[in-house]
Amino acid sequence: xxxHVETLANGLKVILRPIPEAKALSTWVTYRIGSxxxxxxxxxxxxxxxxxxxxxxxxxxxxxxxxxxxxxxxKFNAFTDTDFTAYFTTLPASxxxxxxxxxxxxxxxxxxDPREVEAERTVVISEREGAENQxxxxxxxxxxxxxxxxxxxxxxxxxxxxxxxxxxxxxxxxHYLRYYAPNNAHLVLVGGFDPAVAMGRIREAFGxxxxxxxxxxxxxxxxxxxxxxxxxxxxPGSVDLLSVGWHVPPFRHEDTPALIVLATVLGGWRGxxxxxxxxxxSRSNRLYRALVETKLATDVSVRxxxxxDPGLLVAGATVAPKASLDRVEAxxxxxxxxxxxxxxxxxxxxxAKGQVRARYRYEQDGVTFQGVLLSVMEALDxxxxxxxxxxxxxxxxxxxxxxxxxTYLLETQRSVVRFHAEVPRG
Amino acid sequence: MTLPDRTVLDNGxxxxxxxxxxxxxxxxxxSLPAGTAQEAPDEFGVAEFTARLLLSGTKxxxxxxLADRLEGIxxxxxxxxxxxxxxFHGRCTRDTVAETMRIxxxxxxxPAFPPKEVERVRASILNDLRQEADDTHDxxxxxxxxxxxxxxxxxxxxxxxxxxxxxxxxxxxxxTFHEGHVGPDGLILAVAGDVDPAVxxxxxxxxxxxxRAEGASSGDIPPPSVYRPRTGxxxxxxxxxxxxxxxGPAVARRHDDxxxxxxxxxxxxxxxxxxxxxxRIRDDQGLAYYAFSSLDALTxxxxxxxxxxxxxxxxxxxxxxxxxxxxxxxTDPFRPEEIRDGKDNQIGGLVVSLERNGEVASxxxxxxxxxxxxxxxxxxxxxxxxxxxxxxxxxxxxxxxPSAASIVVxxxxxxxxxxx
Numbered sequence: 001x002x003x004h005v006e007t008l009a010n011g012l013k014v015i016l017r018p019i020p021e022a023k024a025l026s027t028w029v030t031y032r033i034g035s036x037x038x039x040x041x042x043x044x045x046x047x048x049x050x051x052x053x054x055x056x057x058x059x060x061x062x063x064x065x066x067x068x069x070x071x072x073x074x075k076f077n078a079f080t081d082t083d084f085t086a087y088f089t090t091l092p093a094s095x096x097x098x099x100x101x102x103x104x105x106x107x108x109x110x111x112x113d114p115r116e117v118e119a120e121r122t123v124v125i126s127e128r129e130g131a132e133n134q135x136x137x138x139x140x141x142x143x144x145x146x147x148x149x150x151x152x153x154x155x156x157x158x159x160x161x162x163x164x165x166x167x168x169x170x171x172x173x174x175h176y177l178r179y180y181a182p183n184n185a186h187l188v189l190v191g192g193f194d195p196a197v198a199m200g201r202i203r204e205a206f207g208x209x210x211x212x213x214x215x216x217x218x219x220x221x222x223x224x225x226x227x228x229x230x231x232x233x234x235x236p237g238s239v240d241l242l243s244v245g246w247h248v249p250p251f252r253h254e255d256t257p258a259l260i261v262l263a264t265v266l267g268g269w270r271g272x273x274x275x276x277x278x279x280x281x282s283r284s285n286r287l288y289r290a291l292v293e294t295k296l297a298t299d300v301s302v303r304x305x306x307x308x309d310p311g312l313l314v315a316g317a318t319v320a321p322k323a324s325l326d327r328v329e330a331x332x333x334x335x336x337x338x339x340x341x342x343x344x345x346x347x348x349x350x351x352a353k354g355q356v357r358a359r360y361r362y363e364q365d366g367v368t369f370q371g372v373l374l375s376v377m378e379a380l381d382x383x384x385x386x387x388x389x390x391x392x393x394x395x396x397x398x399x400x401x402x403x404x405x406x407t408y409l410l411e412t413q414r415s416v417v418r419f420h421a422e423v424p425r426g
Numbered sequence: 427m428t429l430p431d432r433t434v435l436d437n438g439x440x441x442x443x444x445x446x447x448x449x450x451x452x453x454x455x456x457s458l459p460a461g462t463a464q465e466a467p468d469e470f471g472v473a474e475f476t477a478r479l480l481l482s483g484t485k486x487x488x489x490x491x492l493a494d495r496l497e498g499i500x501x502x503x504x505x506x507x508x509x510x511x512x513x514f515h516g517r518c519t520r521d522t523v524a525e526t527m528r529i530x531x532x533x534x535x536x537p538a539f540p541p542k543e544v545e546r547v548r549a550s551i552l553n554d555l556r557q558e559a560d561d562t563h564d565x566x567x568x569x570x571x572x573x574x575x576x577x578x579x580x581x582x583x584x585x586x587x588x589x590x591x592x593x594x595x596x597x598x599x600x601x602t603f604h605e606g607h608v609g610p611d612g613l614i615l616a617v618a619g620d621v622d623p624a625v626x627x628x629x630x631x632x633x634x635x636x637x638r639a640e641g642a643s644s645g646d647i648p649p650p651s652v653y654r655p656r657t658g659x660x661x662x663x664x665x666x667x668x669x670x671x672x673x674g675p676a677v678a679r680r681h682d683d684x685x686x687x688x689x690x691x692x693x694x695x696x697x698x699x700x701x702x703x704x705x706r707i708r709d710d711q712g713l714a715y716y717a718f719s720s721l722d723a724l725t726x727x728x729x730x731x732x733x734x735x736x737x738x739x740x741x742x743x744x745x746x747x748x749x750x751x752x753x754x755x756x757t758d759p760f761r762p763e764e765i766r767d768g769k770d771n772q773i774g775g776l777v778v779s780l781e782r783n784g785e786v787a788s789x790x791x792x793x794x795x796x797x798x799x800x801x802x803x804x805x806x807x808x809x810x811x812x813x814x815x816x817x818x819x820x821x822x823x824x825x826x827x828p829s830a831a832s833i834v835v836x837x838x839x840x841x842x843x844x845x846x
Contacts, residue, residue, distance in 0.1 A: 021448045024781045054699070063705075066698030071767050073774025092777045119712035122737070127715035130735045132666040133562055133837075236664035238560035239553055268497075280502040280517075283481070283493035293490070295546050298553040320549045321556075351498045358500020361451050362517055366782035424560065424664045 003374075004195045005383065010211045011183025014202055015374055015383045017190045019367065025191030026090040026371040027099035029107070030379050033179035034083040035157040036218065036309065042175070044159015045167060047080040048124050049176050053087070054078075055116045058109025059101065062116065068098050075368070076102075079274070080157045083308045084379040090368045093192030096201060103187070104205040107180055117169040125165065128158045135237040139316075139419050146229045147245050147312055147415040151222040181212035188374045188383070191367040222247070222310060229415040237421035239298075240319035242328055245312040245415045248304065248408050251380040255407070256306055257392035258400040262409075263313060264352035265344045265401065266335065267302025271359045272386045273373045284351060287315065290335050296323040308380060312415075313408065325418050339405040343398035356393055360386060430790055431626065432800050435635045437610035442790045442800075443617040443626050446783050451519050453783035455791045456615040457511035458534075460607035463580035463647045470578070471587025471595055472603045475547055477507035479600060482543035485536040489543060492529065501526040505533070509580050510647060510725055511795075512608065517784070520620045524629035531633050534608055544597045551592050558586075562662055563735065565836040566671035569658045573832045574673055574729050577651045581724060609639040614794045618786035647726040650675065657845055658834035668738050668837030672748055672846060673731035674830050679723040679796045683821045686813050687730075688721060689768045690822035693760050694751070695719025695732060697771055702754070703732060707747045713740045717748075725796070730825060738838045745833065745844050752828040752846075759819040768818075773807045 004016040033046055056062040069076045074091040087106065089099040131137040141156050148154040187206070189198055225247060249255055263269065268282025282288065291297035297317040305311040315336070319328050344352075364370050377385040430444040462473050481503070483489045496503055503516035503526060518526040558564040568584055575582025586592065617630060653675055677683050695703035700718040707717035717734035736744040760768075780786050780803075793802045833846045 019448050022781070023777045063709075067767065070698040071770045071774070073771045073776065073778050075778055090778050090781065092774055119710065122712040122740070123708055123715055126667065126713070126735065126737060129666040129737060130715055133735075135560075236560075238556035280504065282497060283489070284497040288493075289490065293546065295549055298550040318553060321552050322549070347494075347498075351494065354500045355497055358519065361500075361519065362502075365449050365451070365453070365784065368781060424662065 003383065004199070006199065008182065008203065008207055010207065010209055012206050012209070013186040013378070014199070015186060015188045015378060016195045016198055017188070017370060017374065018193055018195050019191055022192040022367055023093055024090055024367050025093045025096060025099070025189060025193055026088060026367040027103060028086055028088045028188040028371040028375040029103045029185055030084050030086040030188070030375040031180055031185045032083070032215070032379060033085055033184065034081045035155060035159070036082045036152045037179065038152055041163060042167065042171060043155045043163045044124065044157070045172055045175050046085060047157050047159060048120065048164070048167065049172055050078050050080045050085050051120050051124060052112055052117065052172065052176070053106050053110050055111060055113070057111035058105040060105050062111070065102050068102065072098065081274070082153055082157055086372070086375050088368065088371060096193055096198065100201055100205040104209065107182065107185065107206070108209050110176060110180070112169060112173045112176065114169045117172060121164065124158070125161060128161055128164065131158060135235065135241060135419055135421070138233060138235065139241050139243045139417050142231050142233060143243050143245050143314065143415055143417045144312070146231050146417070147225070147247065148222050151220050151309060153307070153309070153311065178212060182206060182209045183211035184215060186375070186378050188371050188378070190370045190374065218309060225413050227412050231417045232420060233417065234420045234422060236424035237419060240325045240421050241316065241419035242319065242325060242332065243314060243316040243417045244332060245314045246409050247310055247413050248306060248313045249310050250308055251306040255404050257389060258396050258404040259304055259306070259313065259408070260356060260389070260393055261349060261352045261396045262339065262401045262404055263302050263304040264355055265348050266339065267300055267315060269352070269355045269359055270303060271363045272389070273363055273369070273376045275369060275372045282355070286335050287317070287332065290331050291317055291328060295320050296328050296331060325420065329416070329418070336405070336409050339402065340409060343402040346398065349396070349398050349401070353393060353396070357390065360390055429800055429804065431623070432794070433626070433631060435610070435631060437635055437637055437639060439610040439613040439615065439634055439637065440794055441615050441617070441626065441631055441634065442794050443621050444786055444790055445621050446619050446786055449783045450620045451517060451783065452523050452617060452619040452621060453517045453787045454615060454617045455513070455515040455784070455787040456613065457513045457791065457795060458608065458613040459510070460512035460603070461508050461510050462583070462585040463510045464607050464645070465580070465603070467578070469599065469603060470583065471591050472599050473512065474507045474551060474586050475544070475595055475600050476603050476608070477505045477512050478547045478550065479539050479543060480505045480533045480537055482547070483538040483540050484532045485538050486532065489540070492533070496526070496529060499525055503530060507585050509585065515787070520625060523625060524633065527630050527633040531637050535637055537604060539597055539600050541597055544600065548592060548595070551586050552589055555586055555589050555592065562665050562667065562669040562837040563733070565660050565662070566669040566834045567731070567733065569660065569834045569836070570671040570673050570731060570832060571729070573656045573658065573834070574653055574675060575650045576653060579650050580647065581650060581727065581729070605640065610637045611639055613637070614791055616787045616790035616794060618790060619783035650727040655830055655832045657832065659839060659844070660834065660836035661839055662836055663838050665837045667735050668741050668835055668839055670734045670736065670741070670745060670748070671731060671834045672831055673729050674825065674827060674832065676721055676728040676730045676825050677723055678725060678727050681723070684723055685809055686817045686821040687825055689765070689772065689810065689813060689818050690760070690826070691719055691721040691730060692771065693764050693768045694755065694822065694826060697768060702751050703748065706751055707734060707744055711743070711747060713744045713747065717744070738840065738842070741835065741839065741842055741844060745846065749828055749846050752826055752831070755822045755826055760822065762815055765815045765818050769810050769813070772810045776803065776806060
């Protein structure tokens with residue numbers, strides 16, 4: 001698809017994908033700031049800053065973002081990841097000016113009114129407490145916590161409750177000023193617009209914004225894991241859960257295409273972007289066959305969490321009523337070991353590649369999903385990285401899948417979290 | 427947007443479709459009357475089993491073979507039980523739509539319901555019920571639905587039934603329910619995306635037309651019984667957060683008050699970051715991450731609900747905030763500019779809310795299911811524009827009535843007694 005890419009003098013990278021027949025347009029601004037850039041004591045600050053950027057500043061008063069977008073029937077939201085923070089607005093195609101006004105004011109002029117910061121403290125704590133209600137969140141937090149001892153992937157983007165209770169307005173504002181700058185962001189526009197007109201309006205809205213000094217590269221490197229790590233969570237809950245994570249290289253690494261095929265053979269493919277994949281369970285994968293069809297588990301999942309820095313491949317299972325965690329874990333490890341012993345069959349490889357290809361097409365359903373895909377790819381590698389990755393996946397051979405299994409899915413490299421559900425009191 | 431195409435097949439199934447040139451794949455959504463509402467009293471829970479078993483093997487193909495066929499072509503197909511229907515949805519491409527439709531029809535026409543799969547589904551439903559029982563949001567909202575739609579009405583009972591009931595459902599119950607209800611009668615299939623008349627005719631209508639009626643039947647859904655407001659309290663001391671569910675009866679989708687109530691609900695607890703409710707509970711008071719309202723309007727009735735998740739220390743304050751906002755609908759009714767914003771949101775939103783194939787297919791399905799007319803999307807802006815401001819205020823006061831509302835709280839509620 002035709003895509004126009006240009007970088008403004010202040011460092012803002014602009015990626016335009018015009019779709020002449022689209023009646024809507026989606027604007028995405030993504031900042032290279034996530035929980036990965038936080039330090040102990042300030043966990044959750046990036047996510048809290050994200051919340052503050054809907055509260056006006058500059059030409060916008062509190063409530064204006066909401067009002068401007070809602071009147072036009074638009075949708076807007078944001079999410080904070082470990083590696084980046086992304087904001088989007090999708091509007092009728094004629095309303096580009098509104099989206100650009102919101103994003104340009106958000107980039108440098110957010111208000112951070114102390115009363116609003118304080119009101120938002122309980123909101124972000126409430127978001128965390130809502131997540132804490134789910135045993136799955138406890139398992140996920142524990143898994144990354146034991147798998148990463150040095151790197152900030154150790155904590156979740158939501159942050160620790162004690163940090164959220166103690167953080168003040170000024171450190172949050174400094175965090176904003178340091179990271180929200182045109183040279184630390186990219187702007188993606190997808191939909192019904194003329195690229196020349198759009199570039200003119202983008203220069204007008206963003207060209208005057210001042211850049212910040214370049215950021216230091218990430219210095220924290222997770223040391224190699226030497227030996228399995230385990231955690232047994234015994235807490236009130238309804239079902240036993242298992243989650244296993246293995247260290248994998250960053251998204252840009254040459255082994256990622258084979259790891260994508262491996263993850264798909266093992267547990268199905270969820271797509272490249274966090275929004276576009278949808279909840280479409282896979283039933284043709286090895287873990288489903290070994291655990292769900294045999295009634296040991298009621299649900300299995302595999303996520304390849306490839307990030308800017310080395311991440312995790314995570315396999316999980318919900319234990320069936322009469323099954324045991326020990327048995328489910330043993331079968332899961334046996335399936336992983338089988339992948340290290342011999343390559344997947346030709347039919348499995350073809351099916352996995354077909355799934356990734358099809359998912360990629362579905363992930364481009366509409367201007368909002370195309371926007372998130374381009375934004376996430378640009379944050380991790382380059383806006384067209386998914387196309388390039390797809391071409392590499394087509395060339396993956398079965399033996400490569402076995403080889404990456406042998407390299408990464410090692411017992412000494414894995415972390416295991418087991419959630420033992422206790423019958424709640426009360 | 428051009429008008430959708432609508433075809434009634436010889437077997438009675440209805441096919442509606444819309445080409446979306448900018449999104450080069452196909453999304454589909456459909457239903458037929460074989461949901462919770464079609465269960466007889468001795469069949470509670472069987473519709474859920476049936477929906478979950480339709481991908482578990484046919485007379486020609488095992489569950490594994492079906493999964494391999496679907497995922498081998500990169501297609502997706504799911505069945506789900508709902509209050510009124512057995513729903514299904516999926517996605518595929520122009521090249522794979524014929525095979526996807528063949529699989530869909532095969533699942534409907536010749537399911538095998540293998541005994542081993544029946545047991546797998548039983549375990550899966552039991553696990554889901556256990557997880558629901560430990561989820562504050564599910565507990566509060568299931569209990570509220572039970573209160574709003576008493577006497578085992580299909581809108582009020584848990585579609586999965588109770589664990590005790592799930593343990594007793596037999597394979598032949600599922601076979602009987604399938605034979606009695608699953609067929610082309612009442613079947614609607616809505617398709618959007620990379621389609622044209624040739625694809626519709628050859629790849630979709632032809633396989634769907636082979637589905638035969640074999641005594642499929644559906645009756646009217648009874649109106650809900652008389653409802654009495656109540657208060658529910660579900661202590662779950664091991665949780666961090668409490669969930670609040672407040673609600674009352676509303677209207678059926680075809681009721682005259684529906685559109686005015688839809689706009690009123692939008693302004694009360696949906697627009698932007700959740701309308702008036704979100705403004706007070708989240709933005710001004712910082713009490714909750716989410717506080718919003720919903721309007722569910724079905725064939726024979728409906729309900730409005732407010733949901734909020736709060737720290738237990740803020741429970742009373744949040745409930746008071748919800749009550750204050752309900753009262754404010756009378757003391758400070760929607761201002762003209764609020765109603766203007768709501769109307770503009772709905773009119774402008776026609777473009778944004780239909781940007782994806784899946785959204786277009788869902789809307790086409792809804793239009794056909796409720797009989798809104800094939801030109802509904804053309805007329806919708808006028809329907810909204812023509813709503814008198816006073817009508818919006820009046821229906822807000824009539825239905826969002828705190829004296830007729832029920833409240834349920836679930837979570838670490840301690841000894842707190844909460845009333846609306």
